[in-house]
Amino acid sequence: MSLAKFAALASAVLLTACGTLPPPPAPPTPRPLASGAPPVMTCDALAARFAYAGVRVTATERVADGQLALPGIARYMPEHCVVKGVMNERTSPVDNKRYAIGFEMRLPTYWNGRFFYQANGGLDGFVTPAYGDILGGGPASNGLLKGFAVLSSDAGHAFDRTTPIGGASFGIDPQARRDYGYNAVAQLTPMAKSLIQTFYGKRPVTSYLVGTSNGGRHGLVAASRTPEEYDGILVSTPGYNLPLAAVAQVWGAQQFAKVSRPNPATQRPDLTTSFPPADLNLVARAVLARCDALDGLADGVVADVQGCQKAFRADRDIPVCAGAAQPGQCLTPAQKAVLAKVFEGPVDSAGTRIYSGLPWDAGIAGRDWAQWKFSHSVGPRDAVALAFVFTTPPASPAVVNGQGNTLIDYALGFSLDRDAGKVWASDALFTDSAMKMMTPTDTGLRAFTKRGGKLLLAHGTADPVFSALDTIAWWDGYVYAHGSKASDSARLFLVPGMNHSRGGPATDQMDLVDALVNWVERGQAPQSIVAQARGPGSAVPNPEVPASWSANRTRLLCPYPQVARYVAGDVESAASFRCAE
Known part of the structure; x- marks a missing residue:
């Protein structure tokens, strides 16, 4: 079955199943205090x-x-x-x-x-x-x-x-x-x-x-496959579409290769040359110029994620070079075209979307963003996982130890039309596809919620691997399945600027475990979470906290779709913000 036909069939089954569900029951009473x-x-x-x-x-x-x-x-x-x-x-x-x-x-x-x-x-x-x-x-x-x-x-x-x-x-x-x-x-x-x-x-x-990343995937899969085992599940950066995210990563590497210089030693594209740090900082500044104040305060944070996706236009808002490249000052037309395509996300020749695009966010300047996009995507993370774990049948070992072949060759030769469907494939030996084994069997988690399970999700809006927009799409499906009762059992918190699980120009230190325990055992659903920056002097400093921020800046994280909006008071304190749509 083609990937397009499978996607259409899966969508039809999901909509039919959701449309025939009875209204969710009233939420169960909290668990007893442990x-x-x-x-x-x-x-x-x-x-x-x-x-x-x-x-x-x-x-x-x-x-x-x-x-x-x-x-x-x-x-x-x-x-x-x-x-x-x-x-x-x-x-x-x-x-x-x-x-x-x-x-x-x-x-x-x-x-x-x-x-x-x-x-x-x-x-x-x-x-x-x-x-x-x-x-x-x-x-x-x-x-x-x-x-x-x-x-x-x-x-x-x-x-x-x-x-x-x-x-x-x-x-x-x-x-x-x-x-x-x-x-x-x-x-x-x-x-x-x-x-x-x-x-x-x-x-x-x-x-x-x-769990976070693949650990977040484990959490959503456990909630769908063994709903009776857990009372509360906390997932950050949830890679619930892990194989498809890996496809998006190698596809993204192919786009970056178009504007990369060759590595003299290997003659393969050196993806780090496609967008040097100065250029990624330029893009971050352009995003902030258009989106920073949407939450009521220009503070180096894009809190209104969805508002920014509507407000920001790469073709208009990123300076374009009239002639030769000027790192940090403008992008070439070719660079702008590549970046816009990467943020739009992979679509095959039949027009089938393979994976979500990326939200525009100032965290694109984070070191982790570049490492995942330019190194991990063609090395021992995404490319090797796609070749040997996520596709059926797995690739030949010659991908990495053949005559001059390397993982980057595999990544740059991966075809959305020819190869992406292999994550859905099975055969006589691998009787379950990667997508069947590694993704939730029921994204609505109906059995988990029916017995009173609580789910907290957090996701950095500048995650370069698992798109926060993909998690938002999961949340939209969850709301479709549960209606107005969705927030009785699950809440999603977006972390502006945060890269993959942590880091980036973000307030990335928080305690979601205590919030989950209070929800499960006391019935106190989290209305907001206070997150803190890790500036100089912190126990584990984050070198990407901007110098213009207080070292211990705090911000509210709000349950999606609410946004932390500035009201009045100390601009470095979470107490000066309120959650509102």
Whole structure:
């Protein structure tokens, strides 16, 4: 089936399903306030006492109070038990490699009765320490410090350093793809709750999943596939259309290549030459000139995202060079054409939109924006993931170790017409497509919301990978499914200027975990979130905070479609703003 026919069919099915739904029921009452319990055994005894089918505990370790300090967090980590293990060990019949779902749990002695699944990012492949990242830039706390029992995992595969394919090598194995797509979370969640039961003598009162980027995708997929497991889910930068976003990335690299100079060493386009930092700063200034004051205050922030998309026109608002290029002063006509096309987003020759465009935002000047667009898109992130994990069948290893072939050749040769449909494809070996495994089965999350689940989403408007406009499109579909009751179960907060998960000229430090707990357990839906800049003197400074800002500037984040509008008072304080449409 062609990509165009599939998209049309999917849209028709979605509209038909939504149109026949009865009105959503009244929102359930909040969950009871969680309360914890002391451990009923020592950390050393846990390995011998815990039994769960397919699980092998490989290590336990008691960490004393005050023994562990983490960068940017003033308080030492509390006393806790670290449990490491593997689940569903096997040898692949496809590549003969050993696979397992690796995990780590950290169980605090003073437990708050809550479970925290820390969903990790990228292509996974690493068991990152289970501290409970609360997201945003330079977080000042974490789930473990707050008293959660925290789980982290590698999503079913280990990063393979022996092959040029590296983090994507698992894509050769169909089960590893399934584990990465949805199965690792589905398998680990009940196991983790059983481990909590064994250690504390009681199950968690409430359960939360928190993740950004691919971790955000994990959250939305878990809400749709295992709605009974979680009471609250927090996702930032949610890559819920991950394979299609990767298609957009390599397509974008093809556009940038048109105005790039060749790398003398490789004779491939050097994408960093397409838009040097001075040119991206020029675009940022042009966006601010047109959009900064739409929220009532010219403060270096485009808070009214949708207003800016209507107000800003690249052809009119970005200076054009009359002759030779003048970096930082104007863009050439070719540069303007490329940038406008990238922000419009990929469309194939039949006119089918593949992925959302990008919102105009001053965060285009962020370092992370350039890195994702000019380096990751043609290297060991998007190109390698698309070649070996997101398309069926996977590409030949010759893509990276053949006769002079490189990932950039694969990216620049990827065709929307010929290749984009492979993310929807399946075959006798890969019986589920990447899109089926890696995206939510029900974007309306009806079963999750029916049982009272709460969902918080946050997204930087200058995210270069997962478009905030794509998340807005998801939100619009969610509202279509739930009508006026949508905000009873889900809220979306846009973070102006923020790049991928953090960084950029933004107030990117916030605590959405506490907001989610208060919503789930106290029924206090977040009306706004206060976010802070990380200027000089901060525990983890953000070098991209403009010098004209207060080092600890605060801003309101508002539930979409509301905007933080300036009312009166200190221009550096969130208290001077109100959320309004």
